[in-house]
Amino acid sequence: MTDYRRLRVALLGAGAVGSQVASLLLRHGDELADRAGARLELAGIAVRDVDAPRDVDLPRELFTTDAEMLITGSDIVIELMGGIEPARSHILLGLGSGADVVTANKALLATHGPEIYEAAERVGASVYYEAAAAGAIPIIRPLRDSLAGDRVVRIMGIVNGTTNYILDRMDSEGADFDDVLADAQRLGYAEADPTADVEGYDAAQKAAILASLAFHTTVPLDAVHREGITGVTADMIEEAREAGFVIKLLAVCERLVDGGPESISVRVYPALVPRDHPLGAVHGANNAVFVEAEAAGSLMFYGAGAGGVQTASAVLGDVVSAARRHIAGGTGVGESTRANLPVVSIGHVLTRYQITLEVSDEAGVLATIAGLLSDGGVSVATLVQTVIPAADDTDRESARLIIGTHRATDSALSAAVDRLAASDVVERVVSVLRVEGE
Template identity: 55%
Template sequence: MPGHKQHGPIRVALLGCGTVGTEVVRLLTEQADDLTARVGAPIELAGIAVRKPNKHREVPADLLTTDAEALVASDVDVVIEVIGGIEPTRTLLRKALEGGKSVVTANKALLAEHSAELFEAADASGADLYFEAAVAGAIPLLRPLRESLAGDRITRVMGIVNGTTNFILSGMTSTGSSYAETLEEATRLGYAEADPTADVDGYDAASKAAILASLAFHSRVTASDVHREGIASVSAADIAAAKGLGRVVKLLAICERVEVDGTESIAVRVHPAMIPVAHPLASVNGAFNAVFVEADAAGEMMFYGQGAGGAPTASAVLGDLVAAARNRVGGGHGPRESAYAALPVRPMGQTPTRYHISLDVADRPGVLSQVAAVFAEHDVSIAAVRQEGRVDDAGLVVVTHAATDAALRSTVDKISGLPVVREVVSVMRVEGEET
């Protein structure tokens, strides 16, 4: 090309060669010519840091090393990290950035706790920090929040960001099986880890919610700021109740702006919720992910696709690598941290939510009025009530309008103590409807 200056190879260090790392190596090899054309320079894999080289016969032995620190310190341009965990990863990536090397990471847990530190290191040296693969696998989500929607005001991000829990809840919905039975099936099929705690207890989704909120609202949010509830307490009865009301149960990550008395804050939470079957997220089944974004000017958007897995995640890693490599070739750099808004995170108790409450009550006159009186006492407005009579008792279902989470919980606590209430069968939040 006339006037085009040739650039030497972009040298890449890969930290980790598990499910994702192996796919990264495969794509780098198979798409070498295309990547060269897209970047404007060849991409050269300089080395791969692993713990046990003899377990990685699928990659050239001369690329393998057990000394990740030496590899990061070597003459490389970009460090790709797919190890996971906090340490030694945090130290390795900070040293890479301090050394002026661009970093591509898929490490949601690290970013959810230490992104500020990594961004500061990147800013100090002028290096790039890319992390599209950290949330929702192959789905292009973080770059739209970080760049495409940078001129808009995002009001809400709500989505299904964990494939394991969505697979389990989808299975419970389609078969009527219990949580334990469906988890066992998910484990057998490889959708759940042998220790599924990070997924089913909501830790994975909370890390992703922190990253999404940080980008969407230009504020620093960490995983510890996120209210977190898992799916272990979701019963087959909850699923059936949702179905009877034209809803489905999903584990949602919800990040939203909340304005009270002219003061703006952020509410960030992960919990199971009932959503209407007509909502775009309701039809997201199996291990797929989807995120629904609302912005002032752009309106409503949904991002949908493969949220995990080696090849999908590697796709996002390669996209970041191309961006970082292009910046090296062209002399530019990627977007920096945007945390200027510094909005406070609202405590969950002060966050407005809606509830679906199922009660087992005595079947006699005056029960509904006693229950309704408790809602009124706590200033919680009832949106709908459904009563089901049986031989000796009755079922009462109450759906509320939005009120603070603390008020709703206090209401439920008081109701559970009423003599006419035999049992609070289930309590679940309701999302995706007008309040």
């Protein structure tokens, strides 16, 4: 057996991912040593309660509640606690003591990323976070390293497995949102409080990380436009199907170069995706990230976006990278955010809408609708009309209009929807969805 140099590894957190990381480090130590060029010695696992029940059987002597002591004596710190504090303080302590840091903490990186990267750069350390954006899918390294010499134009990603599971079942079964959400909670895909997933917060954090890497610009979390999927109904899913689309919660990061100074847009919302687009075929709780670059063209990354052992795979890949850096020596690779492009509001984005309305079924309504749209420079690309029969003899018939617009700025399209909602001929704005991937 090769006599490798030993590197002490501190693990913070022993939840679903942390337990799997510890187990794999212990079981595959020889293989990992051969790959890393160093023996990775699990120095300890910091937890709040050493006696808490865990899914994986691990040696009790590894557990400690003294995170600070563990951190300051280690070469590599793996942070899998989640949340902001004490994770932030522990990571800064690790960097300050000369350790490299591996984390899957998307919330922390989306809110305190610049502070953490600057702390690493000051001491020549590195921060690795492949597991923070899309679980087991290798997307951080391609953006940070492989595409560093290219210009990324656009990223569209399904980066939240819970919402994709819900929307996919609604599409395949015609089920209602609440029923599928309840099933997702029973199966463990969704938390008891699913707000972070279904309202798009989780996806927004990942979008901020991906955009920062792709466009070499710090993207604050509050600059990400966010909408969730709680308003998506079975009727909207069916309308999308009839029009050749599927509804997906997308994270969209885009370089804007039309006419003015270069800028970027970062946004999360449910959108209509053509069923024959690669993202349209992502099923279940899987994730996928579709990258468009000037030279490389279109690239697709697909796989499990969550899960203990799957995410542990990405974490251990980062640990091996950190170990190799320790053996090779030299300073860590810092984050490239010097492009400093402005992050603009969603109103600047060119897109197109599909608007579903219920209107009075009478002469002149279509002309009125077209006029309200054209007043803001919005033109109609497609129109489907169906009559809604009157409930009884005293009610008049209504009509449902599904209007597809041509491309316009989001601000112009949004203003047009507001005019429609205020019009006497429109009984109800049923839904408004953006179209992506065409």
